[in-house]
Amino acid sequence: MSRKLKEIIIKNIFFLFALISIFILGLIVVFLFREGLPIFKVVSVKDFIFGNEWYPTYNPPDFGIWPLIVGSIIVTLFASVIAVPLGVLSAIYISEIAPPLMKEILKPVIELLAGLPSVVLGFFGMVVLAPWLQETFDLPTGLNIVNVSIILAIMAVPTISSISEDALYSVPREFKEASYALGATRFETIAKVIVPAALSGISTAVILGMARAIGETMVVLMVAGGAAAIPESIFDSVRPMPASIAAEMGEAPFRSNHYHALFATGMVLFFITLFFNLIADYISTKFKEVGSGTL
Secondary structure (H helix, E strand, C coil): CCHHHHHHHHHHHHHHHHHHHHHHHHHHHHHHHHHHHHHHHCCCHHHHHHCCCEECCCCCCEECCHHHHHHHHHHHHHHHHHHHHHHHHHHHHHHHHCCHHHHHHHHHHHHHHCCCCHHHHHHHHHHHHHHHHHHHCCCCCCCCHHHHHHHHHHHHHHHHHHHHHHHHHCCCHHHHHHHHHCCCCHHHHHHHHHHHHCHHHHHHHHHHHHHHHHCCCHHHHHHCECCCCCCCCCCCCECCHHHHHHHHCCCCCCCCHHHHHHHHHHHHHHHHHHHHHHHHHHHHHHHHHHHHHHC
């Protein structure tokens, strides 16, 4: 068998696997929309998204998911406030400052966090963090926004750090050498040359880390508190959209309005996650264009 024929076969195999993946994802999206759209025969899109009452089992039921959306956004923002500085700064340290031995230790340790099961982190939040928050701040419950934000930040840090470190590492060595040749210090080189050159990858890492947090299910189900209401403080309990779907899907009668409402909630979550990914793609492309134009 000739080398060219082997390359054609391998190329077609990869193409087939790519088509299968796209086909399966397409089926999932079709199923999601097929099961979610019927709820809009009962409630309008406006009332569903912006309604403040989520009581799907009442008579008559209320299908307003605005408190669930607010809960998802709040915990994601607070998690990002914690995770973004930790992830980006750890990536800068590992890539540009740490000695080789320290780099060999820190990088696997941070990436190891990504392998921790979310249920383990959720259990840590329930057993360790929740009692500490409750006792320290004299709260009625430790299952609140602060708790879930900390745990989600721990989960997002490996994604942000790993992708940011790869982006920093890919900055051409010539950029650094030119900066040092002009008399810049290490800090000036990092802040004014390396980080701006890697801003595309860092921005993508941040957006993907936020998308990772907003789509997490098990942690928010275990430590967010489960209150389907708009919070008034950072110590209030919330119920993000993934937690509501996971908690109620097993109890919703098949093809009932409650069942369709949960799938419609999944549709909203799908669009939010898609929005984050589109932003990441746009930022990545934009900064690459700016960088190539500058060069």
